[in-house]
Amino acid sequence: MSETTGAFATTALSGYELLADPQLNKGTAFSEAEREAFDLHGLLPPNVATLDEQVSRRLQALRGFENDLERYAFLRELQDTNETLFYALLVENLEELLPIVYTPTVGAGCQQFSRLFRKPRGLFLSIPHKHRIDRILAQPRFDHVEAIVVTDGERILGLGDQGAGGMGIPIGKLSLYTGCGGLHPATTLPILLDVGTDNPDCLADPLYIGWRNERVRGQEYDDFIEAFVSAVIKRWPRVLLQWEDFAKNNATRMLERYRDRLLTFNDDIQGTAAVATGALLSAINVTGVPLTEQRVAVLGAGSAGCGIASLIRAAMVDAGLSESEAAKRFFMVDRDGLLLEGMSGLAPFQLPFVQDKQAITGWKLSHPDKIALLDVVRNARPTVLIGVSGQAGAFSEPIVRAMAECNARPVIFPLSNPTSREEATPVDIEAWTEGRALIGVGSPFPPITRDGARFKVDQTNNSYIFPGVGVGALAVGAVRVSDGMFMAAAKALASVSPARNNPKHNLLPPVSALRDVSLTVALAVALQAHKEGLAKDIPIDQVEARIHAKVWTPSYVPYRRTP
């Protein structure tokens, strides 16, 4: 354990123990005086390096690997060895490294988690050990925890159930909390709730690291989640708890159950909603079609799809439409086609998004018993098409061409992750719309050619939102995360859209600017929390300073021995 006091930190660790602690280890950057004071001479090669030199050495090694999964494993190892160096490398090379620590490579990292597992990071809380949760959380190492990302691994990106391998996601998300939001790594805790897996490959894999059992569901599952959340609240009453990659039947249920009990949000529902809404608000500057006249088709009426529809609908109501006028502007398409009034098999969270039967009278349909996306596009003539279905290629050429036929500037956002699950590629959308579409994708793609130049399509991912929401909420000690805070985040994102100054520019700032974007989002979120009376302890004129004080920049501080 260490304490940081102004310009130095004190620790009781020395020798190998100090080098083995990723939060304290500096590797070859321990100074001569520290090597003397902490018995490190001989354990390290004699040359004392700077952080910059260490970053260059690691970057060179990283670039030498054959593929991104190797780079992912290398970076995970580095994170578990020397966090300061890991974050210095990440912060200085966000654009290059985000696709490795985050989507798309983190997806492969989850699939290969059992093979890549080296050192413990975060917590695995499993059903067989549910009676131990309090004791596990009590460890002094976790005294400073402020932000938790938790998953049960059931819906990892668009890759489905990855069981305990899903731990890669909380680790990746929290890497962005620090890399983009500036939260100190010692305050972050990734958690995997191991309730089993229904993935036959995991169950049959002799190397699988998780609990080899089919998924526990029903009351036993709910009791486990309740035990977990109660233990979290008891241990850290002011902690931020982010739910990530839960399957759709649990995601909204858990959000509704817990959102009034602690500072918590579901990133797939609310974070995704804010990035999609922010990108749409930016697109409106370019297309000139006001929000109140937008018609939105969404493929995939799950957590992300219904979250997106809900926030855009709220924005339409803010812009002057009535609730029912706004509701008519959404066309949610799932496996069984357009969500229609009276349809059987709808989940409770989908019910607010069904279309009136009356709205489709007069539609020309290829299969009246299942209204497919192409029929929706041809008949409803949406201005916006969003994909959160995890179905690669679902935005087929006829669908995209139909969008281009009814819009001068169609807005097309295939947002599924990872890259292999995107509903369409930027190159295809560009070709099928003669370059007229405003495109956003969930995972990074190589640049396309537009007007004879290379154009990097916006990575429209909740990474633009959740680090700022977390930091903003924590900086002002907010007690709850409200929908208003996500609306504020969306508007803040739109306020920094490069397209505001030039319609040919991107809708979103580049990934390399995510640290600045996160600060902008954090400020808007904190001010909104203040406005809603959710952050009463902090005077309004201190909000900005509190946010800046929360931002940690990776650098080494000198160590002294604990007296």
Ligand SMILES: NC(=O)C1=CN([C@@H]2O[C@H](COP(=O)(O)OP(=O)(O)OC[C@H]3O[C@@H](n4cnc5c(N)ncnc54)[C@H](O)[C@@H]3O)[C@@H](O)[C@H]2O)C=CC1
């Ligand atoms: N870009 C971003 O920031 C984000 C992207 N996503 C991505 O969105 C996708 C969905 O995520 P969630 O909504 O959380 O998952 P989910 O499982 O809650 O929802 C997916 C929905 O798609 C539906 N679906 C599956 N096949 C379909 C088909 N052929 N046609 C129509 N609908 C179909 C499912 O029935 C389900 O309702 C994932 O790939 C995820 O990675 C999710 C969150 C953020």
Ligand SMILES: CC(=O)C(=O)O
């Ligand atoms: C980005 C994200 O949260 C997802 O794909 O699930």
Ligand SMILES: [Mg+2]
């Ligand atoms: Mg997610």
